[in-house]
Structures are given as C-alpha cells and as structure tokens.
Amino acid sequence: MISPDKKYSEEELRRTWLQDFLMKNKSKKNENQIILLKDLLNLINANDPKFRVFMKQQISKYHKAEKQNQFNRELIRRLKIQNSKLLKQLEKMKIERRQSKAIVKDLTEQANSLTKFNRTLAEALGACPVCWGNNTDCKSCSGNGSPGWVKPIRKLFNLYVLPVWQHSIGKSVGSG
Numbered sequence: 752m753i754s755p756d757k758k759y760s761e762e763e764l765r766r767t768w769l770q771d772f773l774m775k776n777k778s779k780k781n782e783n784q785i786i787l788l789k790d791l792l793n794l795i796n797a798n799d800p801k802f803r804v805f806m807k808q809q810i811s812k813y814h815k816a817e818k819q820n821q822f823n824r825e826l827i828r829r830l831k832i833q834n835s836k837l838l839k840q841l842e843k844m845k846i847e848r849r850q851s852k853a854i855v856k857d858l859t860e861q862a863n864s865l866t867k868f869n870r871t872l873a874e875a876l877g878a879c880p881v882c883w884g885n886n887t888d889c890k891s892c893s894g895n896g897s898p899g900w901v902k903p904i905r906k907l908f909n910l911y912v913l914p915v916w917q918h919s920i921g922k923s924v925g926s927g
C-alpha cells in the first residue's frame with residue numbers, strides 16, 4: 752500500500768501502485784477503479800508530473816470505457832427484449848401455420864369426400880356428375896344431365912335411391 756508519508760522513488764512508486772492496483776481490482780468494476788485512481792492521484796499529489804499525466808489519461812480512458820460499457824449493456828438489453836419478442840412471434844406463427852395446414856388438410860378431405868359422394872349419387876340417378884343438368888355450357892351433358900339422363904348404375908340405384916322410393920310409396924318397385 753502506498754503511504755502518503757513515505758518518500759518514494761519514481762520506480763518504487765510505479766511498482767507499489769501497480770501491485771496495489773492489481774490486488775485491489777481483481778474483481779472490481781471500472782467505477783471502483785476510477786475512485787481508486789483518484790485516491791492514488793491525491794495520495795501522490797503530483798510529485799511526479801509524468802505519473803500524474805499518466806493517471807489522468809488512465810482515468811479518462813476508464814470513463815470512456817465505462818460509458819461505452821453502459822451503452823453496450825443497454826444495447827444488449829434492448830436486443831435481448833427484441834429477440835425474445837421475435838422468438839415469441841415466430842412460435843406463434845409456427846403454431847398458426849400448423850393449424851392452417853390442419854384446416855386445409857381437413858377441408859381437402861371433406862371436399863374429396865363430397866366430390867366422391869356427388870359422383871356416386873349422380874351415377875345412382877343417371878345424372879351428369881358435373882352439373883346435374885343445370886349448365887347448358889356443360890362439356891359433359893350440355894345441360895341435359897338431370898336425373899335419368901343416362902342409365903343409372905343399378906347397384907348404386909338400389910343402394911341410395913330404391914330405399915327412399917320404397918319408403919315414400921310404401922311398396923316395392925321390383926328388382927328388375
């Protein structure tokens with residue numbers, strides 16, 4: 752430790768200061784280093800002008816470094832917040848995308864199922880599966896494809912149409 756009462760040679764002062772400085776600042780922050788440097792500067796009280804200039808430069812450097820560190824810490828803090836927000840948004844979008852995919856898959860399955868059933872029913876009734884006779888521009892039937900347009904497929908007719916007929920008129924219409 753530098754003593755204010757002792758007279759040091761320049762070399763002794765530098766060495767003592769350095770040892771002192773390193774020992775005291777193993778785990779301290781810049782703020783503490785600045786205080787220590789100021790204290791040391793007061794202790795040696797400009798006995799050595801070169802040393803004093805050196806100390807002032809060091810203090811200035813530490814101030815600048817601390818300012819930059821503060822700025823960096825704030826920048827990092829803000830970037831972390833932004834990053835966290837972006838990650839949350841990304842997670843939300845991933846979930847939404849999965850949900851959208853599931854909805855599209857479900858709708859596609861439903862559409863396929865309805866298309867298939869439409870064709871089956873049209874074949875059971877001998878109707879045009881494209882327009883059921885409702886479109887004069889239909890390439891398949893030119894608007895003539897209402898039920899009975901072609902011969903129904905018997906197996907499908909018996910399965911889907913016959914039971915309804917039997918129920919509504921209360922009697923069999925034969926199996927021919």
Ligand SMILES: [Zn+2]
Nearest residue numbers: 879882889892
């Ligand atoms: Zn048609």
